[in-house]
Amino acid sequence: MNPAPAIQLAVNASGLVKRYGDVLAVDGLDLDIPAGQFFGLLGPNGSGKTSTIHMLATLIRPNSGSAKIFGNDVVRDAVATRASIGLVFQESALDRTLSIAENLRFAGLLYDLPAKVIEERSAELLALFGLEEKRNRPVGSLSGGMRRALDIVRGVIHHPKILFLDEPTIGLDLPNRRKIWRFIENLREQTGMTVLLTTHYLEEADSCDRVAFIKNGKLVQSGSPAELIASLGRYIVEIESPDVEALAQRLMPSLGNHLRDGNVAHFRYAHDDVSRLAGLQTEPGIQVSALRWRQPNLNDVFLWVAEGKA
Amino acid sequence: MAHWRPVYAVLEREVVRMVRQRTRLVSAMVRPLIWLFVIGAGFGAVLQQAGGVSYQQFLVPGVLGMTMLFGAMLAALTMVYDKESGVMRMLIMAPFPHYWIVVAKMLAAALAALLQASLLLVLLALLGYLDAHMRFGLLALALLATSAACAGIGMLVAAFTRTLDNFAAIMNFVIFPVFFLSGSLYPVNRLPAALKAVALANPYTYGVDLLKHAVLGVLPSGMGADFAASTDIAVLAGFTVAALLVASWRFSRESAYEPMIRILTGKRDG
Ligand SMILES: Nc1ncnc2c1ncn2[C@@H]1O[C@H](COP(=O)(O)OP(=O)(O)O)[C@@H](O)[C@H]1O
Ligand SMILES: [Mg+2]
Numbered sequence: 001m002n003p004a005p006a007i008q009l010a011v012n013a014s015g016l017v018k019r020y021g022d023v024l025a026v027d028g029l030d031l032d033i034p035a036g037q038f039f040g041l042l043g044p045n046g047s048g049k050t051s052t053i054h055m056l057a058t059l060i061r062p063n064s065g066s067a068k069i070f071g072n073d074v075v076r077d078a079v080a081t082r083a084s085i086g087l088v089f090q091e092s093a094l095d096r097t098l099s100i101a102e103n104l105r106f107a108g109l110l111y112d113l114p115a116k117v118i119e120e121r122s123a124e125l126l127a128l129f130g131l132e133e134k135r136n137r138p139v140g141s142l143s144g145g146m147r148r149a150l151d152i153v154r155g156v157i158h159h160p161k162i163l164f165l166d167e168p169t170i171g172l173d174l175p176n177r178r179k180i181w182r183f184i185e186n187l188r189e190q191t192g193m194t195v196l197l198t199t200h201y202l203e204e205a206d207s208c209d210r211v212a213f214i215k216n217g218k219l220v221q222s223g224s225p226a227e228l229i230a231s232l233g234r235y236i237v238e239i240e241s242p243d244v245e246a247l248a249q250r251l252m253p254s255l256g257n258h259l260r261d262g263n264v265a266h267f268r269y270a271h272d273d274v275s276r277l278a279g280l281q282t283e284p285g286i287q288v289s290a291l292r293w294r295q296p297n298l299n300d301v302f303l304w305v306a307e308g309k310a
Numbered sequence: 311m312a313h314w315r316p317v318y319a320v321l322e323r324e325v326v327r328m329v330r331q332r333t334r335l336v337s338a339m340v341r342p343l344i345w346l347f348v349i350g351a352g353f354g355a356v357l358q359q360a361g362g363v364s365y366q367q368f369l370v371p372g373v374l375g376m377t378m379l380f381g382a383m384l385a386a387l388t389m390v391y392d393k394e395s396g397v398m399r400m401l402i403m404a405p406f407p408h409y410w411i412v413v414a415k416m417l418a419a420a421l422a423a424l425l426q427a428s429l430l431l432v433l434l435a436l437l438g439y440l441d442a443h444m445r446f447g448l449l450a451l452a453l454l455a456t457s458a459a460c461a462g463i464g465m466l467v468a469a470f471t472r473t474l475d476n477f478a479a480i481m482n483f484v485i486f487p488v489f490f491l492s493g494s495l496y497p498v499n500r501l502p503a504a505l506k507a508v509a510l511a512n513p514y515t516y517g518v519d520l521l522k523h524a525v526l527g528v529l530p531s532g533m534g535a536d537f538a539a540s541t542d543i544a545v546l547a548g549f550t551v552a553a554l555l556v557a558s559w560r561f562s563r564e565s566a567y568e569p570m571i572r573i574l575t576g577k578r579d580g
Contacts, residue, residue, distance in 0.1 A: 059403065078407075097330070106319050
């Protein structure tokens with residue numbers, strides 16, 4: 001008998017590897033997520049986010065490594081694992097020929113819930129998501145945003161301990177993305193559920209307790225959004241020039257590495273006295289066509305991480 | 311461990327869909343009646359009435375079987391449609407072993423077949439094609455066993471089929487041969503040797519034969535059942551269990567996980 005760990009881990013994965021033929025989709029990933037955390041797995045398309053979620057959800061097998069969800073091994077205790085998780089895929093998991101209520105009934109019965117419990121929870125969740133009026137509408141007739149909302153309701157009808165959301169807002173317009181966002185926040189407030197989210201809209205990850213960046217199947221950086229942003233420095237300085245290369249070479253000793261975006265060079269700046277850089281515009285030997293500075297954000301963290309310069 | 315509520319969910323969905331898809335239900339009734347009236351009456355006029363059974367009467371077990379074969383096949387093949395829609399995603403993330411999906415789907419296909427055959431039976435009774443000599447207990451058993459076996463054929467096909475693009479091929483290379491190379495249209499004992507060998511290997515043959523036992527009985531003319539009822543039951547039960555095992559194995563074995571990725575991500579290739 002092991003003593004109960006001080007912090008219960010919702011996800012405890014080590015050395016996860018997933019290969020598809022020659023493609024190494026996930027490359028020795030380690031991931032610990034404490035219960036109750038709102039965790040964001042961030043990375044560009046093809047970086048291995050979906051493959052990671054599918055392994056954690058027992059739906060594909062890792063080639064090596066292991067993972068536990070609330071203590072259940074995803075390979076050996078797949079059924080017990082599936083009982084404790086809720087899943088919302090990139091592709092919707094709904095029957096378009098059935099109504100909203102019928103879909104939830106079907107999903108609930110699959111989780112062995114009695115019809116009465118399904119009724120109660122459907123009513124509660126549909127109210128939370130503003131769908132109660134439409135409960136008898138066929139899913140095929142719903143808008144993309146409503147369908148995604150219903151997909152989330154479907155994913156939590158059995159009150160999972162952890163909810164996996166794989167790009168929950170992909171393909172939606174901004175108002176609908178905001179709405180979905182609010183649903184997830186309400187849901188977390190009401191249930192305290194652990195949430196593992198993937199997205200490549202980085203601004204959506206600002207409210208996460210912790211985020212990790214994944215690149216080519218490897219975790220490259222993780223921490224709280226505020227920490228990661230702070231680690232970049234106080235400001236991001238953007239300098240536009242007809243000859244960015246020369247400018248960057250010139251400023252390298254004082255400002256360090258840069259990222260290039262067309263004819264704009266991005267520098268990190270660690271101090272408060274950023275306004276002194278205004279002097280660069282008049283400095284001989286450098287051509288500056290524009291100069292601005294701003295607070296860094298997660299997008300910057302991501303760009304610096306992706307370039308391997310953070 | 312059994313998971314009956316999920317099975318119930320799958321059965322309920324099948325029935326709801328069957329009731330909603332009226333055209334599917336109507337054509338499931340019209341198809342056998344056309345055979346009975348058109349083929350039955352046409353050949354009946356050419357063929358001599360043999361041993362007190364008109365050709366139309368001879369066809370009754372065959373068209374009952376046909377309803378079950380088509381009903382079960384179409385229901386089982388919705389599994390292929392489900393693979394392409396979100397339903398299979400709901401099923402594979404649910405907390406039971408994946409072979410249980412096959413169990414549930416096979417029961418749903420058998421139920422669809424059974425309901426359609428029962429409805430046809432009512433129509434046939436109203437049209438005066440059933441008489442009081444029938445052995446109703448045996449008929450019930452024949453309907454059950456044949457529905458299950460037809461669902462087994464359907465699950466085998468569904469387990470080895472990726473997309474509904476090849477539905478026409480399934481019609482041509484599975485459903486039609488299974489139907490024609492059975493005792494549905496002619497007594498098995500009068501078939502030429504090669505065709506007879508195929509009919510003997512066809513599990514559906516024994517379903518039709520059991521239906522003949524119930525509807526026609528064993529006739530001296532050879533127009534009734536060809537085999538012993540116990541043989542029919544043994545073959546149907548054995549085949550159903552074997553089909554269930556093979557389809558479950560196919561669905562839950564390790565490499566079947568890779569097609570599952572396709573279900574998850576909607577990727578057709580790769
Ligand atoms: N079923 C598959 N077959 C082959 N390659 C795949 C499959 N699924 C994903 N991949 C590849 O694995 C890599 C990671 O993909 P994925 O996990 O979907 O990343 P993400 O979700 O971050 O976009 C990509 O290069 C992708 O093309
Ligand atoms: Mg993805």
